[in-house]
Amino acid sequence: MTLFDPPAPLAERLRPRTLDEVVGQSHLLGPGKPLTRVLQSGRLGSLILWGPPGVGKTTLARLLAAQVGAHFVALSAVSAGVKDVREAVAEAERLRGRGQRTILFLDEIHRFNKAQQDALLPHVESGLLTLVGATTENPSFEVNPALRSRARTLVLQALTREEVRGLLERALTDERGLPGVSAEPAALELLSRLADGDARRALSTLEVASSLANPVTEEAVTEAFGRHLPSMDKGGEDFYNLISALHKSVRGSHPDAALYWLARMVAGGADILYVARRVVRMAAEDIGLADPQALRLCIAARDTAEFLGSPEGDLALAEAVVYLCLAPKSNTVYTAWKRALQAVEGEQLSVPLHLRNAPTGLMRQQGYGGGYAYYFDDPEGSFRQRYLPDGVQLNLYTPGPEGWEGRVQERWRKLMVAHGELEVPEAEA
Template sequence: MSDLFGAPPQQQTDPASQSRDRPLADRLRPTGLDEVIGQDHILAPDAPLGAMLAANALSSLIFWGPPGVGKTTIARLLADASDREFVQISAIFSGVAELRKVFEAAKTRARIGQGTLLFVDEIHRFNKAQQDGFLPHMEDGTIVLVGATTENPSFELNSALLSRSQVLVLRRLENDALAELMARAEQMLDRQLPLAADARAALLEMADGDGRALLNLIEQATTIKSDTPLGAKELATRLQRRAAQYDKSGDGHYNLISALHKSVRGSDPDAAMYWLARMLTAGEDPRFLARRITRMAVEDIGLADPQATRLCLDAWATYERLGSPEGELALGQAVIYLALAPKSNAAYRAFKDAMRVAKQTGSKSPPKHILNAPTSLMKDQGYGDGFAYDHDAEDGFSGQHYFPDDMERMPFYDPPERGYEREMKKRVDYFARLRDKRKTN
């Protein structure tokens, strides 16, 4: 034992014990690119990274993918394979001062012929000026930049940085890849997990495509004491499922609302309910969903079912009165109704076309015959001349021209023969026939 002021005596460290104390994810980290699981589409010999390494022409890269799929590991192994110094920083904790030190150190290495692979985690968190700071060092070969991001690079990274890099998409790990990772873990641990077949499958689902999460779950599972293998239900009571990846302001948010909208438009109530449930369980604001569901009714159902919008507004109001979770059922009912409703964007297209033409035609005046003439001067100018009161006309329809005098009539609304718009189309065609008849007469 050491005294209060002296150094503690040297203690023998057991390498095996030290290894066991390291997290399983660290102990199982691949030592070569051929050991990386689930990313063959970028690592195979004829894939982008395989071809770069074979040609000894590694360029700057942006790895885009979910957590736990090997972005950091692949970057580290690329440095080894290309004989470059591996330097890792995080955009969350690094500022301009640290970047300057990194670039200066890289320049010093370059002078002695040593390259640098700079791995920047969460690179999308750097602002525009910080991202621009990489450019000269990438261009003169001081560094090979490998950035990692879980967000869509198209929205989060500067075009200048993207033009000097190749974006590679890393995929979430499928269950086959996760099962291979589990087998490797059991081999390293020299023991089988105390799990029945359904529990092993459930463990893979709990990881939700995240290899690091799976290894953490496996470490927890190794602490379970049981005389018989656990089933899926028993496992669920012992371990916590990984939280679904979802950022309410990020790429996942827009992907899921797009999936919900397109499932409704595609008349698939089951898929629509799945994506609604995915967003709700991930913590999405139900008011945002109520707004988007109402938009779907206006945009994709329209007049094919005029009560669809009213039903969505009622569901929105029901949620406001009941709150979560009871009020969410009303949103689910609205989604089912919209998915099964007849679809039409005819009114939506008519509105967009009319807005486009209105912007093009500027300040054209209405035809004088439909302008009121409350003063004698206006009467002298021809206001109201030739106006026909439709209720006095045959069939209650005068057939007059209501567009500007120097503008041909433009047919914006073209309803399909679906849902209630079948009736609307009959009316459109009916008035078109009457209009032609009036012209002939």
């Protein structure tokens, strides 16, 4: 570094030099833990490190390579391609001739498409390359099965607030950190909370805050941090977890939780029309006929969100979500529909003649529509005739006890008795 070179960022300067300096991941490191056992055995196989940003995936890969004395090649799938992999393979072949193994660290491995991931397979399988892939996305969805089967997946966890606080305190005392800088305890506590388990974010914010005030104050932390938007990969697992949390909160009739998860998605930049479609689905699946008005309201909320856009249309979604939370719940139609789909699998039975359409004289001569009892002419006959194929007996739908369905239960029971689907209770016989 020359006089005119900027210093490395604080997070880079404080990067752990040994495994003992690693903060967090106690479930993987320490006596008897998976990575410790692997290193003690001296047989480091290919790994996929899965975890949120700023938890030490890159650091861990570098330290593992140093522990086993391997040559370390680092690539980012954001900018690298098959050409870079080929160069790494050629380098690994040269080094293998000298008795040295090569670890290929591929950051953001989920950014590699199937063909690019397939290019790694023969070299990982042969042992020429020991692959250490890092990803913030679920490898089950983003990494090819063939590659996953050749690598062990280790899950890294977000740092706790206590671990982030310890890391910040180290930054203020370590000679590589911010010597001469102090911070108010409340400022460190605030930053530990805002960092959301991300060590890189915490250290970067502390470095900026230290240029604003010394000692670092809560105000300096707030200014350095800027607006705290919830992290969310719009197409990744985090997004679908938020959708799941919203749906389950609605189903559980918890409006505060539902509004919280909705706000997380909107503030994170989610497509509000996609969210609106999911809210409509909730109305159909979990409210159903307990409150037929719910579906209409959610359709109106979707139309409003499309017409106004965000942020004006967000309020309509919030209104719909609160309505769904407070509405009575029923999934009877949802479950009945699933049973109906199962019932039609396999053999397709013919429609009984009396239920068939008979638009021509020839069809009427063949018996189409013959004997059909029109409800408004013959209500009792209409109830007595069969509406299912011969030999088919089904019990798909039973109204639930809540809301509108609860109010029509007695009518449903009488209809089923009239159709012969239910027996008349002895007290009424």
